Amino acid sequence: MRLFSLFVKVTTAIGGSVGVATFLVMLSGATTFHATTLHAKENTRLVLTGSSTVAPLALEMAKRFEKSHPGVRIDVQTGGSSRGVADARAGRADIGMASRSLKQSESDLFSYTIALDGITIILNKDNPVKTLSNDQIRNIYTGNIKNWNQVGGRDTRITVVNKAEGRSTLELFLHHLALKNSDIKASVVIGDNQQGIKTVSGNPGAIGYVSVGAAEFEADYGTPIKLLPMGGVDATVETIKHRRFPLSRPLNFITKQKPHGMIEKFILFAQSTVVNDLIEEQYFVSLAVPLK
Amino acid sequence: MIDRCFTFIIWLTAGIVFLAFGWLISEVVVQGVGKLSWSFLTDEPARSGREGGIYPIIVSTLLILGTALVIVIPLGLGSAIWLAEFTKKSSKRVQSTRLILDVLAGVPSIVFGLFGYAFFCGFLDLGFSILSGGLTLACMMLPILIRTTEAGLTAVPNDWRRAGAALGVSRTTLLWQVLLPYASPAITAGLLLSIGRATAETAALIFTSGYVDRMPESLNDSGRALAVHIYDLSMNVVGGDKAAYGSALVLIIMVVIINLSANALSEFWLEKKINRLQ
Numbered sequence: 328m329r330l331f332s333l334f335v336k337v338t339t340a341i342g343g344s345v346g347v348a349t350f351l352v353m354l355s356g357a358t359t360f361h362a363t364t365l366h367a368k369e370n371t372r373l374v375l376t377g378s379s380t381v382a383p384l385a386l387e388m389a390k391r392f393e394k395s396h397p398g399v400r401i402d403v404q405t406g407g408s409s410r411g412v413a414d415a416r417a418g419r420a421d422i423g424m425a426s427r428s429l430k431q432s433e434s435d436l437f438s439y440t441i442a443l444d445g446i447t448i449i450l451n452k453d454n455p456v457k458t459l460s461n462d463q464i465r466n467i468y469t470g471n472i473k474n475w476n477q478v479g480g481r482d483t484r485i486t487v488v489n490k491a492e493g494r495s496t497l498e499l500f501l502h503h504l505a506l507k508n509s510d511i512k513a514s515v516v517i518g519d520n521q522q523g524i525k526t527v528s529g530n531p532g533a534i535g536y537v538s539v540g541a542a543e544f545e546a547d548y549g550t551p552i553k554l555l556p557m558g559g560v561d562a563t564v565e566t567i568k569h570r571r572f573p574l575s576r577p578l579n580f581i582t583k584q585k586p587h588g589m590i591e592k593f594i595l596f597a598q599s600t601v602v603n604d605l606i607e608e609q610y611f612v613s614l615a616v617p618l619k
Numbered sequence: 620m621i622d623r624c625f626t627f628i629i630w631l632t633a634g635i636v637f638l639a640f641g642w643l644i645s646e647v648v649v650q651g652v653g654k655l656s657w658s659f660l661t662d663e664p665a666r667s668g669r670e671g672g673i674y675p676i677i678v679s680t681l682l683i684l685g686t687a688l689v690i691v692i693p694l695g696l697g698s699a700i701w702l703a704e705f706t707k708k709s710s711k712r713v714q715s716t717r718l719i720l721d722v723l724a725g726v727p728s729i730v731f732g733l734f735g736y737a738f739f740c741g742f743l744d745l746g747f748s749i750l751s752g753g754l755t756l757a758c759m760m761l762p763i764l765i766r767t768t769e770a771g772l773t774a775v776p777n778d779w780r781r782a783g784a785a786l787g788v789s790r791t792t793l794l795w796q797v798l799l800p801y802a803s804p805a806i807t808a809g810l811l812l813s814i815g816r817a818t819a820e821t822a823a824l825i826f827t828s829g830y831v832d833r834m835p836e837s838l839n840d841s842g843r844a845l846a847v848h849i850y851d852l853s854m855n856v857v858g859g860d861k862a863a864y865g866s867a868l869v870l871i872i873m874v875v876i877i878n879l880s881a882n883a884l885s886e887f888w889l890e891k892k893i894n895r896l897q
Contacts, residue, residue, distance in 0.1 A: 379854070382855065386667065387666070402841050
């Protein structure tokens with residue numbers, strides 16, 4: 328019994344020391360974390376948080392920036408546009424990322440557009456339909472129009488291709504047409520742009536929406552799809568670049584104060600032509616003007 | 620006739636479960652095996668993870684899991700021993716502890732994620748780090764491990780304890796030599812369940828250990844877990860599906876290896892202690 332109480336004491340001691348050890352580790356973690364935040368003031372470490380659409384792009388930009396600026400570390404975290412804005416405002420992040428413009432209530436912050444994203448309707452190349460109004464698109468996606476002959480096409484059933492829940496393109500599309508995802512009667516639900524393009528290129532009756540950059544790239548390489556104009560504006564990288572295309576959104580870096588030091592350097596870097604290939608790789612549209 | 624029907628139904632349900640599982644695995648294997656190679660396991664990710672490997676991500680995952688286990692195993696075993704051996708089953712406090720643990724074991728992981736984000740990252744100022752992720756996972760794993768270990772210990776026949784007392788064996792010896800080895804299959808099962816839950820975790824880790832896919836230099840660095848990587852590749856990266864399947868396959872292989880070695884360890888312990896007594 329004595330041994331046993333000893334055992335209890337020992338285990339509590341072990342438990343206690345583990346606890347203390349954890350605490351110490353935490354403490355050391357906390358101090359190093361403070362140290363690194365202090366470092367951030369010397370601009371050697373930047374923290375970016377926000378939009379999951381921008382994050383993969385920002386991560387690649389950060390890697391390239393780190394290569395040309397030894398000693399600089401850029402940590403990219405996700406969590407959504409709203410969190411990007413909130414973290415930038417609270418100072419938890421040096422730069423917030425948002426795949427939308429700032430709202431009225433956020434006008435105290437600074438935003439810098441690094442790229443644009445546009446989406447458009449695509450049809451199979453064999454489909455004679457040349458244009459669709461927003462009302463027609465809405466009716467097709469809600470299942471009120473089921474055959475292409477109702478909108479001036481051949482007598483073919485319409486295959487509605489929709490995006491999976493959680494996709495930013497889905498949100499933009501729904502927002503533009505003022506629809507809810509539950510209203511949509513989809514025949515096919517897809518994940519990424521490539522899948523959407525494959526589905527539409529293989530089915531003469533299909534209608535889908537994808538990122539303009541990805542669709543233009545595929546159409547140029549002979550995939551049998553065509554991009555429909557939206558609101559009378561042709562869906563091209565050019566019209567998005569000049570902000571004439573209605574279904575587009577800016578991908579923004581957001582800061583609380585006017586950027587300076589390394590933050591400013593990184594934002595300028597992200598807006599320069601040096602990262603154009605990275606932007607195109609994510610099928611976004613670069614705004615940087617090449618020096619030709 | 621009834622017997623035959625019953626047999627048929629049993630076979631059918633077993634078949635359905637096996638089919639669903641087999642389909643899932645074969646899907647991942649077929650899609651992912653092309654991506655799997657030595658360089659995939661030892662390279663850094665490139666082009667948002669579409670190319671390159673997942674080496675830093677595997678390292679981060681193991682570090683996060685290791686951190687969690689270092690905390691969970693002593694605390695979990697200690698609490699379970701206390702609950703099973705040192706308390707009266709009928710006591711109100713013990714029963715409410717059990718209830719709380721059961722509730723915690725069923726709480727969705729995102730709740731732990733938010734807690735971890737607020738407490739470890741924010742309050743304790745650990746920021747996005749492997750440490751925060753591991754501690755958050757530890758909170759998730761503890762209730763599962765405690766409850767299964769406790770169940771395992773409770774299942775040991777009381778006669779064994781009486782026999783031990785009659786032989787004048789101390790409680791400590793009894794615990795180490797008899798009770799814990801006897802309960803070790805249950806402990807292993809609990810441990811594997813909680814490890815499974817931890818490796819599958821995405822929601823809680825995005826907010827705590829973060830998204831950075833660089834090689835972590837210390838536990839204070841942010842590191843991307845495999846599950847987070849798979850989620851990001853399949854949801855945010857255009858054309859990342861192949862790499863996502865490859866990573867999923869690696870995750871499955873990792874879980875299988877962990878399971879097999881944990882089972883082997885517990886068998887070994889059981890063999891060494893119990894069978895020697897017989």
